[in-house]
Amino acid sequence: MNFKRRATAAAAVLAVAGAGLATVQATAEATQPEAAAHSGPKACPDLTVTKGWYGENRARLQRMIDAYGHCGPRRHQGGAKPVxxxxxxxxxxxxxxGDATMFWLLRHGKIRTPKSGDWHTxxxxxTDPAATALAKACPATRTTLPTHRNTACADxxxxxxxxxxxxxxxxxFAGFDHRRMxxxxxxxxxxxxxxxxxxxEQFAAAAREANLAAPVGTEQRVGTHKVTGWVRxxxxxxxxxxxxxxxxxxVYVVSASPEPVAEVWGRSVGIDARHTLGIRNVxxxxxxxxxxxxxxxxxxxxxxxxxxxxxxxxxxxKEIFGVRGAAAEKAQPAAKRQVFAAGDSxxxxxxxxxxxGLRLVLNRNKNELMCRAYENGDGRWLVNPMFIEPKGKKTDPYPCASTGYTERDGGQGPVRRADGSVIPDQKDTVHGPATPSPAS
Known part of the structure; x- marks a missing residue:
């Protein structure tokens, strides 16, 4: 199907969608970067999974691929690949x-005793209360802590x-910058x-095997508590x-889990170590x-x-675009930024x-992210329910104009656009089915 026919079909769908987000996307469609998709013979690969995508999200992702892929009119020149x-x-x-790995470490007694028993290290x-509580619950009598038997320490x-x-x-914990740590x-x-x-990596691989083998909904015991025991x-x-x-x-993965853990999980979707960014230990x-x-x-x-x-x-x-020093902490010119990004939090x-290009958000009801995604000021945000166990509609609007933003010191404030203006509260319009009420 060429772009003109796709755009016509998309307009028809959006006309009846009725959701506020869909209306914004329809209004902005003509200015979207993926709108310049190649109009000749189709040469870019197609997405094949259709189930689970909301509204026009899959179609817009396909148009982005058609536009920026090696066959598209916006393909990068000079050999540079779109990111x-x-x-x-x-x-x-x-x-x-990260949870799966921590739970596995605790269940198998693989956390080493801190130096001199001092948890501050x-x-x-x-905090001092945390260091004291940990030292009391986890006596430094062994090289590794027996958390598989000592439930007080595990807890x-x-x-x-x-x-x-x-x-x-x-x-x-206290005293950290909430925007970077x-x-x-x-x-x-x-x-x-x-x-x-x-x-x-071996610990992560063992945790991965156990969590993928466990049926959906499985809980496992860590210390005296039941915790999530499955991943898909x-x-x-x-x-x-x-x-x-x-x-x-x-394509890169950027995770707030330890990098070796993310590397183990990324391999089965074709992401190698060079394309995995996570927390790195000295x-x-x-x-x-x-x-x-x-x-x-x-x-x-x-x-x-x-x-x-x-x-x-x-x-x-730093790692993808080669920016060093203080400049790496700032948004870069468009030529040194990713075309596409996906996240949930x-x-x-x-x-x-x-x-x-486009920004895909899986809706987990996270305030700042959903404020920005639903406001959709430049028309590049796509909101999709989670593909497994999607959250139902959030009853109250997201508090964008008051407390949706987390300040560096941990305080709460309004979510602001790049020009400093405040984003108004946003309604939750892209979500899973309503959760049934418990039987009385």
Whole structure:
């Protein structure tokens, strides 16, 4: 089907959609970058999975591929490939590989005892109450902690990691920049201290095998708690990544999980180590330390920036586009930005905003991301329900004009456009079916 016929079909669908997002997309369609798709014989590969895509999302993704792929009129000159960047957890898969790995480490007693028993050595942001609680629950009597048997130790580590608090409810982390660091995520990478990268990959592979084999909905026990015990790849995202690569895109995964863990999971969708960005440990004598690699103005070992919100932008600029120093922390000119990006959380908002072509958002009801996606000021945002267990409609509007944005100090404020103006509250219009009420 040529573009003229596609556009006509798209207009017909959008005319009856009725949703606010669809109306915005229809209005902006004529100015979209993918609208310049090649009108001659079709040479770019086609997406093959049709189930699960909302409205015109699949069609618009196809037009982007047709426009920017090796056969399209917007293909990059001089041999440079168009870049596509994907978040991983709940974007390419359902559930979280960082969680899966942490749960496996705890269930198998693979976390090493901190140096001198001092838990402050595992994170510069760990609070005194957290360090004290961990030391009490996890006596430093062995090289590795027996969390597969010591439920009190497992429970304390699990609480600090999952909730950001001690088991008694005291804050576990403090003093960090909330736009470039999530110390709970970083802590998983830091707790791989003492293992080699190869060993961490083996742990991740074992966790992957167990979570893929478990039936959907499986729970597993860690300490005295039940936690998620299954993961699934999204067929739609496998198909999208495969099609982008066949069309000549350079496709990367940018994850807030440890990089060796993301590498293990990315292989089955054709993403190799060179195309995987995640939290990187500083190594010594071939083993991970509790210190982290830096980006931009953050030096290795400062441990103050990971692949999280603005940190994802920095690592993309540094590792994909070769931007160094303070400039890596800023949005780059269009020629040094990804054409396409996909994500599901506020963690992803900065690198999604940088995408020059289309931005795919899986709706998990995350305030800042959904405010920007639904406002859709430049017509490049696509919102889709999650492909597995999609969330139902959010009853209240997203608080874009008041508390939708997380400040660097952790405070809440309005979500602003690039010109400083405030985005008004947005209704949730692209979602899964309503969740049935429990039987009374």
């Amino acid at each position: 596509a960047t994907f978040d991983w957890d709940n974007t390419v898969i359902k559930n979280d590989i 595992t994170s510069r942001y760990l 304390e580590i699990l609480s600090v990691y999952s909730e950001g608090t001690t088991a008694s409810g005291k804050a576990a 999530e110390p709970q995520y970083a802590w998983l990478a830091q707790l791989t201290r003492g293992w080699t990268t190869r060993q961490v 790849y999204y067929d739609q995202q496998r198909d999208l990544i495969r099609t982008l690569k066949k069309a000549g895109f350079d 190594t010594a004598h071939g083993k991970h330390t509790a210190h982290l690699k830096g980006c931009g103005t953050v030096r290795d070992g400062d441990d103050s920036m990971i692949t999280y919100i603005d940190g994802k932008r920095c690592w993309i600029n 506020d963690t992803d908002v900065s690198f999604l905003r940088d995408a020059t």
